[in-house]
Amino acid sequence: MLNISNNNITNFDLTRFKSGKEIFTKEYHKRFKRFLLVFSIIILIILFLPWTQNISSKGNVTTLRPNQRPQTLQSQIPGRIEQWYVQEGDFVKEGDTILRISEVKSEYFDNQLARRTQDQLNIKTQSIDAYRNKVVALESQIKALQNERVLKLEQAKNKLTQAHLKVKSDSIDLEAVKTKQDIAKIQLDRVINLQKEGLKAVKDVEEKRAKFQEANAKLISQENKYLTSQNNVINAKLAISTLNATYQDKLSKARSSLFTAKSATLDTEVQVSKLETSVANYTKRNSLLFITAPQDGFINKAIKSGIGETFKEGEQLVGIMPANYELAVEMYVRPIDLPLVHIGEDVRVQFDGWPAIVFSGWPNVSYGTYGAKVVAIENFISDNGMYRVLLAPDKDSVDWPTAIRVGSGAKTIALLDNVPIWFELWRQLNSFPPNFYQPQVSKKVEKSKLKKLK
Incomplete structure (x- = not known):
């Protein structure tokens, strides 16, 4: 180092400056301690707040009844397409002719x-x-x-x-x-x-x-x-x-x-x-030479197109979506969570494309979710290794959006038992399943059955 100046930098006192006095003489730890104390009290209070255990899952929008779901029309006899009377997207009423076919087997060529x-x-x-x-x-x-x-x-x-x-x-x-x-x-x-x-x-x-x-x-x-x-x-x-x-x-x-x-x-x-x-x-x-609409609906897709195309009996010809349907959601739960799901339980649903603010443990604070009830639980495991659960709209809750279409995605939150937040954190850290419990609805049903037996 060059000895250009006679000042000694090792014993240099910064407190003699005004800025040094402001920095080195002020005590910051008192405020920090107060902040930590308040924060710890808030965290402690939050740990004892109620938390609703839930089962989250993904599902799809479907219909409540099987006859309201999208279907394909088939011909009971083999034939040849002669004329189309509709196009994709058209609305048809029950009994309207969709297409005309002709025979391809020689024993039925005689018109008389x-x-x-x-x-x-x-x-x-x-x-x-x-x-x-x-x-x-x-x-x-x-x-x-x-x-x-x-x-x-x-x-x-x-x-x-x-x-x-x-x-x-x-x-x-x-x-x-x-x-x-x-x-x-x-x-x-x-x-x-x-x-x-x-x-x-x-x-x-x-x-x-x-x-x-x-x-x-x-x-x-x-x-x-x-x-x-x-x-x-x-x-x-x-x-x-x-x-x-x-x-x-x-x-x-x-x-x-x-x-x-x-x-x-x-x-x-x-x-x-x-x-x-x-x-x-x-x-x-x-x-049967005229394929008609089984119910009111919209033509989705012509699977067999063109004139003169032949097909066998049972082949899909055209897809149709019923006009009148009741929306429902199908979700899938793991086998370990199946005993926790009961018919009549509350479920919150978030639809794809609808903005939502979701607090899974506080359903009352969430925004953009809709109420649903469990109406059916499948008794046999599905191909994906989970059990299918069917949800219907909750009549006591807000109506579902009318613009929802069958087949769109949805996220579901099945509401279970209410526990403190500290218990839920402890459960999540140990990978324990949610609490097993019997809902009040099922208990009332059991009591009514016992009274009838008496």
């Missing part, structure tokens, strides 16, 4: 297929009437044969009875003739003996012999009659048996024809039923 099938159905229906008339005629024929058989059997039985009576009569006559023949034989023997003794003439013997021969002839004739009457009994029995067999054969043939007619009737009814199904299918298929 349903009418021609209906003509076949009418003819088959007339065939059923004819078969039914034939069944009625055969049933009448069977009844006539049965009545005729009854009369014929009664007639044959009467003849059999007459034959039995004739046999009985002939048997009595035969016994009478035998008795006469025996008497004639006795008289002949007596006359012969008397003639030998000379008491009777030869003429008397010849007369008795003639009477005896006459009695023998009558006996033979009566035996012949008796055998003939017995034969008539056998013939009457045979006639009854033949009559039964004959009418049984006629009735069997008539019943066979009846069953054939009934079978043909049933077979024709089956064909008629198939034709009715075909007519209904063809008529329904013709109506």
Whole structure:
């Protein structure tokens, strides 16, 4: 160092200057101590302030009911696009035609297929009437044969009875003739003996012999009659048996024809039923050539575009967003947080695109969040490894913005138990889950159930 000046810089006193006096003589530590004391008291008070434990999650805006969510329209049959009646962004009412398609299968090319099938159905229906008339005629024929058989059997039985009576009569006559023949034989023997003794003439013997021969002839004739009457009994029995067999054969043939007619009737009814199904299918298929709107909504996107493009059944053709819907939010919670979520609990929702000032532990101080209620909790884990929870607007809170669209993002804060801030800090430092508790709503429900059981 150059010794240019005689002044000594090592023992230089700055307090002799006015600025040095202001800096080195003033005490700053008293104010700082007061600041630290006040700050510590404020921090201590803040640590004992209430803090609402919560579960933060991300979700999407959806609809409360499944039939209000965006959907795609498919065709139940394969076809070819012929004409579009709408364009993307158009509003359509329920039943409005969106596009027209045509058939691509050769068996449905005939435009009059349903009418021609209906003509076949009418003819088959007339065939059923004819078969039914034939069944009625055969049933009448069977009844006539049965009545005729009854009369014929009664007639044959009467003849059999007459034959039995004739046999009985002939048997009595035969016994009478035998008795006469025996008497004639006795008289002949007596006359012969008397003639030998000379008491009777030869003429008397010849007369008795003639009477005896006459009695023998009558006996033979009566035996012949008796055998003939017995034969008539056998013939009457045979006639009854033949009559039964004959009418049984006629009735069997008539019943066979009846069953054939009934079978043909049933077979024709089956064909008629198939034709009715075909007519209904063809008529329904013709109506499927026009894709219509299932409900009021807006056309989102034409998935299949152009004219002449073919597609298979079940392929997506156009997307539609229902016009009337109730907004909801779906959020996903971790499995560890699922027991803390209950139906009916309060949730705060922050929508993407809406400015918000959020204090997660102080929902009443937050700005730009909207109230919601848990309405459904999924019982099976989703593909992302978390459980899906559906939220609906809280009717007692501020209405959700009307400009929200389905599919936009949202952040959710599920409100849980109220704890001091120091406890929440301690919990966060130790990575403990929020407090497990049962909400008051579920406790009231359980109490009401117990009262009903009592």
